[in-house]
Amino acid sequence: MKPAVIALTDVGVRYGGVDVLDVPALEVFEGEILAVIGPNGSGKSTLLRVVGLLERPTRGAVRFHGTPVDARRSLAERRRMATVFQQPLLADMTVAENVTLGLRFRGDAIDEARVGRWLERLNIAPLRDQRARTLSGGQAQRVALARALVLEPAVLLLDEPFSGLDAPSRAELLPDVGAILRQDRVTTILVTHDRGEAQALADRAAVLMGGRIRQLDHTARVFHAPATEEVARFVGVETIVTGRVIAREAGVTVVEVAGRKLELAAAARVGEHVRVGVRPEDVTLMLPTEVAPLSSARNYLTGTIVQLIPSTPAIRVVVDVGFPLVATVTARSVADLGLAEGTPVTAAFKASAAHLIGLGRTVSG
Amino acid sequence: MDLFPLWLSLRVSLSATALTLLVGVPIAWLLARRRFPGRNVLEAVVVLPLVLPPTVLGYYLLVLVGRRGPLGQALASIGLELAFTWGAAVLAAVVGSIALVIKSVQAGFETVDVQLEQAARTLGRSEWSVFWSVALPLAWRSVLAGTVLAFCRALGEFGITLMVAGNIPGRTQTLPLAIYDRVQANLMDEANALALVAVGIVVVLLFGLSRLARLRY
Numbered sequence: 001m002k003p004a005v006i007a008l009t010d011v012g013v014r015y016g017g018v019d020v021l022d023v024p025a026l027e028v029f030e031g032e033i034l035a036v037i038g039p040n041g042s043g044k045s046t047l048l049r050v051v052g053l054l055e056r057p058t059r060g061a062v063r064f065h066g067t068p069v070d071a072r073r074s075l076a077e078r079r080r081m082a083t084v085f086q087q088p089l090l091a092d093m094t095v096a097e098n099v100t101l102g103l104r105f106r107g108d109a110i111d112e113a114r115v116g117r118w119l120e121r122l123n124i125a126p127l128r129d130q131r132a133r134t135l136s137g138g139q140a141q142r143v144a145l146a147r148a149l150v151l152e153p154a155v156l157l158l159d160e161p162f163s164g165l166d167a168p169s170r171a172e173l174l175p176d177v178g179a180i181l182r183q184d185r186v187t188t189i190l191v192t193h194d195r196g197e198a199q200a201l202a203d204r205a206a207v208l209m210g211g212r213i214r215q216l217d218h219t220a221r222v223f224h225a226p227a228t229e230e231v232a233r234f235v236g237v238e239t240i241v242t243g244r245v246i247a248r249e250a251g252v253t254v255v256e257v258a259g260r261k262l263e264l265a266a267a268a269r270v271g272e273h274v275r276v277g278v279r280p281e282d283v284t285l286m287l288p289t290e291v292a293p294l295s296s297a298r299n300y301l302t303g304t305i306v307q308l309i310p311s312t313p314a315i316r317v318v319v320d321v322g323f324p325l326v327a328t329v330t331a332r333s334v335a336d337l338g339l340a341e342g343t344p345v346t347a348a349f350k351a352s353a354a355h356l357i358g359l360g361r362t363v364s365g
Numbered sequence: 366m367d368l369f370p371l372w373l374s375l376r377v378s379l380s381a382t383a384l385t386l387l388v389g390v391p392i393a394w395l396l397a398r399r400r401f402p403g404r405n406v407l408e409a410v411v412v413l414p415l416v417l418p419p420t421v422l423g424y425y426l427l428v429l430v431g432r433r434g435p436l437g438q439a440l441a442s443i444g445l446e447l448a449f450t451w452g453a454a455v456l457a458a459v460v461g462s463i464a465l466v467i468k469s470v471q472a473g474f475e476t477v478d479v480q481l482e483q484a485a486r487t488l489g490r491s492e493w494s495v496f497w498s499v500a501l502p503l504a505w506r507s508v509l510a511g512t513v514l515a516f517c518r519a520l521g522e523f524g525i526t527l528m529v530a531g532n533i534p535g536r537t538q539t540l541p542l543a544i545y546d547r548v549q550a551n552l553m554d555e556a557n558a559l560a561l562v563a564v565g566i567v568v569v570l571l572f573g574l575s576r577l578a579r580l581r582y
Contacts, residue, residue, distance in 0.1 A: 054483050075491050083487035089480060105489040147488070157487075 011060030031185035035202030043211040082148035086160040088140035090132035138169025237277035238326040258322035263298040265352040282353035283327035298351040370543035378519040381458030389466035397474035423528025453530035458519035466511040473507020
């Protein structure tokens with residue numbers, strides 16, 4: 001395993017007698033992108049300030065490359081990190097001058113070629129001599145990212161860097177940043193409340209709720225095998241039901257839920273009561289036909305639409321199949337299939353799309 | 366007319382203001398930015414000089430720096446005497462005015478966006494440099510306002526000064542004490558002239574600087 005760049009041990013932060021952060025252990029390994037996701041106020045930014053040596057925790061130790069560090073004293077270590085906040089926080093000077101700010105504050109020589117390279121990589125080279133105050137939000141955030149990346153930091157800390165942007169700027173910036181981080185293997189901690197950003201960028205994801213890490217695992221596992229119902233709801237698993245395992249055959253677990261039989265790919269013991277979660281985007285809706293379609297989906301549940309909830313980018317459809325099952329469907333499909341409240345439909349999903357909640361590993365490297 | 370009280374008052378007030386800034390600004394920074402045990406106590410102690418009777422403050426200062434006081438004895442051992450000197454008048458003015466500097470500057474620091482300080486830190490600035498290059502420049506209006514208020518308060522200091530520095534003509538008789546003396550001696554013309562000078566200095570400072578820097582107190 002690669003060495004840990006950052007390691008937190010028994011870190012806690014208390015404000016006015018309230019625990020806002022309680023992290024017994026957290027390691028960030030070289031070259032990985034770790035997303036810290038959680039609802040607003042869950043302690044994400046506090047965690048990032050502690051890691052970034054901007055705030056001294058109430059208790060616990062922070063290590064950087066194995067050396068204990070302290071927010072007040074470890075200027076040299078803090079200078080090996082770079083941070084981008086939600087607000088670009090540029091100085092009132094040109095783009096190029098802003099990008100070299102960190103180098104100048106560190107007393108480093110300004111390598112023009114290196115600065116030029118980062119301006120290119122973030123697609124802001126043409127803006128080089130423009131004043132920062134004339135930039136759009138997206139451009140300004142690119143400058144802030146260039147200012148951080150030009151330092152070639154040992155750890156890059158991103159605190160909701162895309163949250164302040166309009167949707168088109170965000171959609172352009174996200175893949176650009178992803179490409180740079182992957183190509184250079186920049187060790188990164190990304191704090192975000194946006195699950196999509198975590199899925200798009202992160203190797204591992206930590207779900208922080210109420211100041212505690214509820215799950216830390218490979219991003220795909222966090223989103224597909226959430227450790228608890230709370231985590232499941234946060235990562236977008238909308239249908240969560242209780243059932244009993246009635247059979248286990250040929251790699252498939254059969255769970256009875258409200259009189260319906262669901263087939264799951266995950267393993268469980270017969271007789272066990274389990275919680276089953278299904279992500280709405282994994283559910284396909286079709287109009288009932290005489291002949292069952294040939295497909296690899298193991299679960300076909302007939303029911304009636306009880307509610308259509310408009311949301312972006314798709315419409316959420318609640319189908320009563322003995323229990324409420326949520327599916328996301330595009331507006332176009334809703335129109336083409338004539339879906340409305342009371343429409344009888346068949347909801348289909350694969351055995352691998354139905355997850356057992358709370359049986360997965362909760363913490364893993 | 367003897368102008369000694371005017372010059373003494375200016376000298377005392379300027380020295381006191383400088384000392385007040387030197388001590389008050391770091392305390393204001395601590396109160397605005399740091400959490401530490403005893404912070405609430407410090408916050409309360411800081412405003413005490415504003416609410417305690419000046420004679421009470423003066424009494425305790427005299428106990429402290431008087432010939433038999435702990436600080437007085439320490440100073441005496443190195444050949445210094447503070448009580449009933451112009452230095453004691455400076456001390457009185459510092460005690461009387463420091464709360465104004467601390468409160469004003471603290472409020473100023475509190476309005477500085479912490480994110481800007483954090484951004485400077487993430488760009489590699491040291492704590493010292495964050496203070497001088499970010500916090501202080503952004504809070505300078507409050508610092509200036511606090512300075513003006515402290516200077517005016519120092520200039521008007523009466524009760525504490527009387528207790529700890531006395532009212533010795535030609536040595537520790539400051540402008541306010543001189544006015545009091547003139548009134549007692551029924552020298553109303555002199556009292557009037559000195560009072561006008563005091564009013565003039567304060568008005569020029571308060572209004573001139575507030576116009577210049579658009580200060581709000």
